[in-house]
Amino acid sequence: MMRTLLVRGMLAGLAAAALALLVAWLYGEPQVEHAIAFEEAHAAHEGHGGHEDEVVSRTVQKTAGLITALGVYGVALGGLFAIAFAVAYGRVGAFGARATAALVALGGFVAVELVPFLKYPPTPPAVGNPDTIGGRTALYFGMVALGVLSVVAAVLVFRRLLPKLGAWNAAIATTAGFAVVLALVYRLTPKPDAVADGFPATVLWDFRIASLGVQVVLWATLGLVFGVLAEHSFQRRPSPAAMAA
Amino acid sequence: MAQTAVPSTPAGERPAPVRIPLRQVLPWAVFAAVLGLVLIYFVGAEQGATSLISGNWVHEFTHDGRHLLGFPCH
Numbered sequence: 001m002m003r004t005l006l007v008r009g010m011l012a013g014l015a016a017a018a019l020a021l022l023v024a025w026l027y028g029e030p031q032v033e034h035a036i037a038f039e040e041a042h043a044a045h046e047g048h049g050g051h052e053d054e055v056v057s058r059t060v061q062k063t064a065g066l067i068t069a070l071g072v073y074g075v076a077l078g079g080l081f082a083i084a085f086a087v088a089y090g091r092v093g094a095f096g097a098r099a100t101a102a103l104v105a106l107g108g109f110v111a112v113e114l115v116p117f118l119k120y121p122p123t124p125p126a127v128g129n130p131d132t133i134g135g136r137t138a139l140y141f142g143m144v145a146l147g148v149l150s151v152v153a154a155v156l157v158f159r160r161l162l163p164k165l166g167a168w169n170a171a172i173a174t175t176a177g178f179a180v181v182l183a184l185v186y187r188l189t190p191k192p193d194a195v196a197d198g199f200p201a202t203v204l205w206d207f208r209i210a211s212l213g214v215q216v217v218l219w220a221t222l223g224l225v226f227g228v229l230a231e232h233s234f235q236r237r238p239s240p241a242a243m244a245a
Numbered sequence: 246m247a248q249t250a251v252p253s254t255p256a257g258e259r260p261a262p263v264r265i266p267l268r269q270v271l272p273w274a275v276f277a278a279v280l281g282l283v284l285i286y287f288v289g290a291e292q293g294a295t296s297l298i299s300g301n302w303v304h305e306f307t308h309d310g311r312h313l314l315g316f317p318c319h
Contacts, residue, residue: 001265002273009277028313056305069288069310076284079277083270090264100262113315122315125308136317137294211313 001233005082008229013078016221017070020214024070028214029062031207035124038199042126074218081108081222085230092155097234098227105223107151113215115147116140117208119186124207129194136192146185154178289316 036058056065081104089100120140128136154174161170195204289311291297292304304311304319311318 002269006273006277024309024313029309032309032312054305055300055302056308061305061308065306066309066313069307069314072284073288073310073314076281076288080281083274083277086265086270086273087267090262094261096262117315120317122312123317124312125318128317128319130319133317133319134294137290140317141290207312211315214313215315 002086004233005086005230006079008233009078009080009082009085009226010075011078012222012226012229013074013076013081014071015074015225016078016218017074019221020074020218021067021070023210023214023217024066025062027210028207029066031124031203031210032062034200034203035126035207038196038203039126042196042198074222077218078222078226081105081226084108085226089230092159097231098224101227101230102223105219105226107155108223109215109219111147111151112144113212113219115150115182116143117212117215118182119143119189119191121208122211123193124203127195127199127204129192132192132194139189139192143189150178150181289314293318 085101085104088104089097092100092103095103120136120143154177157177158170158174161173164170165173287303288307292301293311294317308318
């Protein structure tokens with residue numbers, strides 16, 4: 001059973017990456033181009049001689065490079081998603097496969113994307129000081145870890161409160177607690193952001209919204225496609241517990 | 246509609262989801278976590294903050310994906 005779920009998770013991840021790729025091309029790439037144009041105009045102005053040596057051409061970066069990056073990311077995320085689903089199924093409540101997959105996708109999106117996004121939003125080329133990349137990377141992955149931990153904690157707290165408060169009040173109490181924890185963490189963590197002088201605010205905003213759109217489409221597709229695939233595999237083998245790994 | 250394949254379910258009720266035993270999930274979880282995290286590391290962070298392979302080809306090749314997926318790039 002687990003083998004089937006894992007394979008289907010990776011397939012769903014690949015499908016999700018394909019749709020996310022469309023969003024990245026239509027909405028993300030134009031902003032990346034604007035940012036690179038700004039970067040080069042800036043470099044030329046400062047007298048760096050303009051063009052750096054290109055290890056990989058722009059054409060390869062936005063075709064093969066982007067396809068590979070999104071594809072690999074989608075497959076990896078899909079595999080991890082299948083594991084999270086296998087643990088959640090039958091344990092977060094009496095939901096079927098499709099509803100469980102949708103809930104895991106929502107939780108995963110909040111944990112891995114939304115929590116880090118709100119504090120350390122993605123930056124286009126030319127934004128961010130190269131000297132602080134080590135610290136920023138550590139803070140970013142730390143925030144992803146915190147997102148995962150806080151979402152898991154929220155699910156456990158909700159399950160604990162459910163019999164006492166009922167679904168509505170338990171959900172409100174859990175969400176409020178989640179928001180308070182996040183608000184404190186956001187206030188206390190450092191923000192080494194460096195937007196270059198004169199970088200167009202509209203490009204920064206549009207780039208970040210495009211990046212968020214890529215992730216929304218990725219997670220939504222992953223959750224919905226995996227839900228259908230998992231349900232089919234359960235219908236073929238009605239008792240997953242009876243199946244040997 | 247009828248789930249004839251599940252004999253223990255009373256007629257007319259939706260069968261409760263059968264949990265997959267954690268002992269069965271664990272080895273696959275370790276496998277997927279190790280593989281998935283290595284892949285995500287190469288897409289998101291190699292030759293950025295840390296570098297296992299010298300040069301910057303991986304960084305440049307995954308450049309656009311890295312920016313658009315939200316990883317700190319440079």
